[in-house]
Amino acid sequence: MLDDFLVRATLAGIGVALAAAPLGCFVVWRRMAYFGDATAHAAILGVALALAFQVSVFAGVMIVSLLMAATVALLSGRSFAMDTLLGVLAHSALAFGLVAMSFLPNVRMDLMGYLFGDILAVGRQDLLVIWAGAAVVVGLLWLRWSRLLTATLNPDLAFAGGVHPRTEQFLLTVGLAIVVAVALKVVGALLIASLLIIPAATARPFARDPETMAALAVLVAIIATTGGLQAALMFDTPTGPTIVAVAAILFAMSTTAAACRRAL
Amino acid sequence: MSLVSASGLQVALGGRVVLEDISLHVDAGEIVTLLGPNGSGKTTLLRALLGAVHATDGTVERKTDLVVGYVPQRLAIDPTLPLTVARFLDLPERADRARKGAVVARVGIEGLERRAMTELSGGQFQRALLARALLSEPHLLMLDEPTQGLDQAGEAAFYELIDEVRHETGCGVLMVSHDLHVVMRASDRVICLNRRICCEGAPAQVASMPAYHALFGRGTEGALALYPHRHHGVREGAA
Incomplete structure (x- = not known):
């Protein structure tokens, strides 16, 4: 079964959807959309360094994404507003990554794959990494859901309840780095943030509580990845952007439906 | 002490x-x-x-x-976060149903459990905050x-x-x-x-x-x- 590239691609898409969608809810609730983007863009630098030092791409991306997160945490609240800071860091990381890649002539061919994903080229090994990473993220969210939620709601409320908001923030950052590392192959560095944010935003109008929102977001993400994959094959379009396009169409439908419901 | x-x-x-x-x-x-x-x-x-x-x-x-049961001065709930009163009362730990009912009645917000926190009036909101604080005993x-x-x-x-x-x-x-x-x-x-x-x-x-x-x-x-x-x-x- 795993010999079929389409089966592998579908499973890869579902694996990423399972982890990215619920984590994406926290990204949306905490207004970390830009932060997600910066972490994802840093992935290109991670890829370049991993190839240069001949370590696994997964490890390279994880490390650079975490370093990016640490830098943001360190510099935030200083002289620049958060969005300015993230704008500087996200694009700088991307630019340095692209420059670094140009020093590695033998990987230049794969650049488009890293930027926009190459889900059809997912191998058994990749699939294993994707599902292992997704399992870690889902497990983390499952075990600490209530704590993460409390810390997201209000740091002082969390403190009073014996929850350390900084610890929870750190764990979310680690989860984000893992999702970036496993989603790189599926949608590419430039579009990862969309897989975090669009399913969560699509789910919001139809959820009354956080758990429902996360579950609906997973559903949306799975429809987007599997549907996008099929559409890309049908219309012979690039898969990563097609997946995101399908997610965006679902978002438009959800928002329209919500607006209609309010108007009635 | x-x-x-x-x-x-x-x-x-x-x-x-x-x-x-x-x-x-x-x-x-x-x-x-x-x-x-x-x-x-x-x-x-x-x-x-x-x-x-x-x-x-x-x-x-x-x-x-x-x-500690804490009622913060301000609790801004992001509009992207859906949260009913009942769900809010279960943070950070799920409370016993009967106890939740009793506390809700105590602070006078019965019947509002299924409402979204953002739909509460200022007074109801403060009572919900107090209820949550009391639930942790x-x-x-x-x-x-x-x-x-x-x-x-x-x-x-x-x-x-x-x-x-x-x-x-x-x-x-x-x-x-x-x-x-x-x-x-x-x-x-x-x-x-x-x-x-x-x-x-x-x-x-x-x-x-x-x-x-x-x-x-x-x-x-x-x-x-x-x-x-x-x-x-x-x-x-x-x-």
């Missing part, structure tokens, strides 16, 4: 000293009110006692395994301006409720207010704060202290003179 105590506490935020030489304690069964003008460090002091901000000098001691209630959004009758009922809870559970209460009048009647002890502790003691005692008048101005005198005899229907311009 006190539930929570501070000694020689100093806190600096962004290099600016906002609290200095604070020594206080809250014991089980007593209601202590922190009174002070805006920017006097009341919220910061609560947060320091919680452990949410670090002391730059001095110490904060909490009783081992102290359970706290040894110490910390309330930061808990009567915002309540009208005068609601405010009086709220303090009455706090008083009842204190008698039933024996918990200590530390609350913050800039409201001079109602709070004075509802507290056992008052601590006046303006970066440092200006004066403290029983409400009637504090009301006659010069430091108190220096802090809150001459305008308060009339109202405070009324304080021991105050009954329903008396309105002051300061409210």
Whole structure:
């Protein structure tokens, strides 16, 4: 079964959807959309360094994404507003990554794959990494859901309840780095943030509580990845952007439906 | 031993000293009110006692395994986060159903459990915050301006409720207010704060202290003179 590239691609898409969608809810609730983007863009630098030092791409991306997160945490609240800071860091990381890649002539061919994903080229090994990473993220969210939620709601409320908001923030950052590392192959560095944010935003109008929102977001993400994959094959379009396009169409439908419901 | 105590506490935020030489304690069964003008460090002091901000000098001691029920001054719920009252009450830990029903009835928000937190009125919202704080069966209630959004009758009922809870559970209460009048009647002890502790003691005692008048101005005198005899229907311009 795993010999079929389409089966592998579908499973890869579902694996990423399972982890990215619920984590994406926290990204949306905490207004970390830009932060997600910066972490994802840093992935290109991670890829370049991993190839240069001949370590696994997964490890390279994880490390650079975490370093990016640490830098943001360190510099935030200083002289620049958060969005300015993230704008500087996200694009700088991307630019340095692209420059670094140009020093590695033998990987230049794969650049488009890293930027926009190459889900059809997912191998058994990749699939294993994707599902292992997704399992870690889902497990983390499952075990600490209530704590993460409390810390997201209000740091002082969390403190009073014996929850350390900084610890929870750190764990979310680690989860984000893992999702970036496993989603790189599926949608590419430039579009990862969309897989975090669009399913969560699509789910919001139809959820009354956080758990429902996360579950609906997973559903949306799975429809987007599997549907996008099929559409890309049908219309012979690039898969990563097609997946995101399908997610965006679902978002438009959800928002329209919500607006209609309010108007009635 | 006190539930929570501070000694020689100093806190600096962004290099600016906002609290200095604070020594206080809250014991089980007593209601202590922190009174002070805006920017006097009341919220910061609560947060320091919680452990949410670090002391730059001095110490904060909490009783081992102290359970704190906290009502923050502001709880901004992001519109992207869907949250019903029932779900909110289950944070950070799921509460027992029967107990939840009892507390909800106690604070007077029955029938609102399925509403979104953002759909509540100001008064209902404050009651929901209090309900959540009570569900953890706290040894110490910390309330930061808990009567915002309540009208005068609601405010009086709220303090009455706090008083009842204190008698039933024996918990200590530390609350913050800039409201001079109602709070004075509802507290056992008052601590006046303006970066440092200006004066403290029983409400009637504090009301006659010069430091108190220096802090809150001459305008308060009339109202405070009324304080021991105050009954329903008396309105002051300061409210």
